[in-house]
Amino acid sequence: MPPNLQPVFRALGDPTRxxxxxxxxxxxxxxxEVSEHFDMTRxxxxxxxxxxxxxxxxxxxxxxxxxxxxxxxxALKPVFDWLSWFDKFWDDRLDAxxxxxxxxxxxxxxxxxx
Amino acid sequence: MPPNLQPVFRALGDPTRxxxxxxxxxxxxxxxEVSEHFDMTRxxxxxxxxxxxxxxxxxxxxxxxxxxxxxxxxALKPVFDWLSWFDKFWDDRLDAxxxxxxxxxxxxxxxxxx
DNA sequence: TTGACATGATACTTTTAGGTATCATATAAA
DNA sequence: TTTATATGATACCTAAAAGTATCATGTCAA
Numbered sequence: 702m703p704p705n706l707q708p709v710f711r712a713l714g715d716p717t718r719x720x721x722x723x724x725x726x727x728x729x730x731x732x733x734e735v736s737e738h739f740d741m742t743r744x745x746x747x748x749x750x751x752x753x754x755x756x757x758x759x760x761x762x763x764x765x766x767x768x769x770x771x772x773x774x775x776a777l778k779p780v781f782d783w784l785s786w787f788d789k790f791w792d793d794r795l796d797a798x799x800x801x802x803x804x805x806x807x808x809x810x811x812x813x814x815x
Numbered sequence: 816m817p818p819n820l821q822p823v824f825r826a827l828g829d830p831t832r833x834x835x836x837x838x839x840x841x842x843x844x845x846x847x848e849v850s851e852h853f854d855m856t857r858x859x860x861x862x863x864x865x866x867x868x869x870x871x872x873x874x875x876x877x878x879x880x881x882x883x884x885x886x887x888x889x890a891l892k893p894v895f896d897w898l899s900w901f902d903k904f905w906d907d908r909l910d911a912x913x914x915x916x917x918x919x920x921x922x923x924x925x926x927x928x929x
Numbered sequence: 930t931t932g933a934c935a936t937g938a939t940a941c942t943t944t945t946a947g948g949t950a951t952c953a954t955a956t957a958a959a
Numbered sequence: 960t961t962t963a964t965a966t967g968a969t970a971c972c973t974a975a976a977a978g979t980a981t982c983a984t985g986t987c988a989a
Contacts, residue, residue, distance in 0.1 A: 706833075707830055710828050710833070711828050714824050714828030715946085715947085716820075717947090726900070726901060726904070731965075731966090732966065742948075743966085744950080744951095744967095744968095745948050745949075748946085748948080752946095765957070766955060766956040766957065767966080772901075774904030777898055777901050784894060784895050784898070786837065786840070787840060787886075790840070791892070829977085845936090846936065855978070856979060856980080858937095858978080858979070859977065861936080862977070862978080863977090879986065880934075880936070880985065880986040881935060881936080
């Protein structure tokens with residue numbers, strides 16, 4: 702039931718793709734715009750974008766003849782959760798904060814303010 | 816001098832290695848013990864352990880003719896920091912908590928580079 | 930000291946990743 | 960409509976990952 706982590710971790714395993722995520726965190730971009738930032742062909746960038754999309758890390762939306770890629774940061778949460786399992790090995794204050802976060806996420810659906 | 820994230824993300828990109836990390840989170844194990852949990856040869860498991868070691872995610876310590884592998888969870892912190900950059904896309908309370916954590920960790924210079 | 934055993938090291942195979950080059954298609958613009 | 964352009968798709972190349980099999984080495988134990 703939990704989303705399959707593998708495509709997400711695999712997508713994060715490449716530095717170009719991590720850079721792309723950061724870039725899209727600044728603003729949505731077309732494939733051509735993303736490609737301008739890298740010393741590789743558009744086709745290569747496109748492959749990276751497909752992998753990012755496979756991991757659910759980006760949303761792709763057509764705009765005329767273009768495709769606009771935007772960050773879907775929510776797909777990173779499962780990774781964050783996976784990492785949180787190891788918090789018990791870190792320091793106590795950090796652990797306390799992370800526990801609070803986890804509890805916070807446990808009633809994640811339809812959240813509203815008290 | 817921020818640690819190079821790539822070996823860490825690469826190590827996390829394989830499901831077998833992620834499983835190994837959790838196993839070692841329970842207790843340190845020899846190579847043979849780790850291998851018992853997987854349907855592959857000891858040599859294959861050994862390769863995974865080398866990659867985990869390359870990422871600094873495990874410590875390997877000789878004990879007689881054995882090698883004991885133990886989790887080094889601290890090596891996951893940079894990943895956590897990298898992910899934290901995206902918190903601004905999550906909800907506000909979570910962002911506040913994570914900001915606190917980052918401030919808590921602000922000893923190490925130069926986060927957010929890769 | 931001999932043998933058993935845990936690990937190291939190497940060579941080999943197969944699959945996947947990352948990349949290029951090229952051509953096809955759909956849309957915008959003239 | 961014609962042409963330019965943004966993207967899609969395919970074939971291909973190279974390198975790295977993931978795995979096996981095999982043999983060497985170091986250490987414990989009888």
